[in-house]
Amino acid sequence: MTMQSNRALLFVNGEPPKRYPNNIDKYAFIAATDGAYHNYLYTSSIIPNYIIGDLDSLDKSRSLPRGTEIIHTPDQNKTDFEKAILFLANKGVKKFDIYGASGHASDHFLGNLSVAMHYYHRLDFTFYDNYCRFFFSKKQQTIYDVKNHIISFIPLSKVTNVTVTGVKYPLINATLTLRGLTSLRNKAIMDFVEISFKNGDLLVFIENKSTQD
The missing domain is CATH 3.40.50.10240 (Thiamin pyrophosphokinase, catalytic domain)
Structure with missing residues (x-):
């Protein structure tokens, strides 16, 4: 490389x-x-x-x-x-x-x-x-090679119009907040997961398979 x-x-x-x-x-x-x-x-x-x-x-x-x-x-x-x-x-x-x-x-x-x-x-x-890797998501982002990984979406501010596909519990035009809805320990069911949102700061955690229960 x-x-x-x-x-x-x-x-x-x-x-x-x-x-x-x-x-x-x-x-x-x-x-x-x-x-x-x-x-x-x-x-x-x-x-x-x-x-x-x-x-x-x-x-x-x-x-x-x-x-x-x-x-x-x-x-x-x-x-x-x-x-x-x-x-x-x-x-x-x-x-x-x-x-x-x-x-x-x-x-x-x-x-x-x-x-x-x-x-x-x-x-x-x-x-x-x-235990995992984590990063701030872009407003439009595709994450590859994550099938069967535990994946969490944690808002560090109010995150609006969130849509996430390719996971066991998809989000469609949702609003995520620390005091409200989050998507903790979801699971990728596809080889790629697509994320989109309008505003806010969204942190994505992808757990290593070796640390999963």
Whole structure:
């Protein structure tokens, strides 16, 4: 697979991944926040191009891989996750595959979602953890190769005129809200699922088959 010049692999300091991406050669950049590198990435065979953050979690006694550049970003008004996004976006990255954004401290997970909400209209984020992958849906989107996967549609704001087909419990022109209707633990019954909606912020979770009951 050829490298995509606008795609980056980013590790942040949540629950360490049990599995890493199979093909890292497709990424133009690999980066880690300093906490992610210190806590788990250094034990893997993946060598990041950049370690980014305020460096408060970096173990200075541990030698760093040759060629890895340390990007010190001390601004306390932004999280290391946001700093990493902005640094890589400044290098032309538009698509991010992100590991370690969830798990461990729930406030960090919600904080990471808050950051992603701020940028996802112009940047493409796909998050991976040990249980699922998740992302913000576009207003018109088709998801492929998901048959028999558990799939959930979670509104982070009021999402209007939602239609979802290819699932066990389809939605037709529905309105989703956190205090009202959601579509939790639906199931894909087709190889592809089609999503459309008019307004709002819709988060889609696709569970790994290995974690299903």
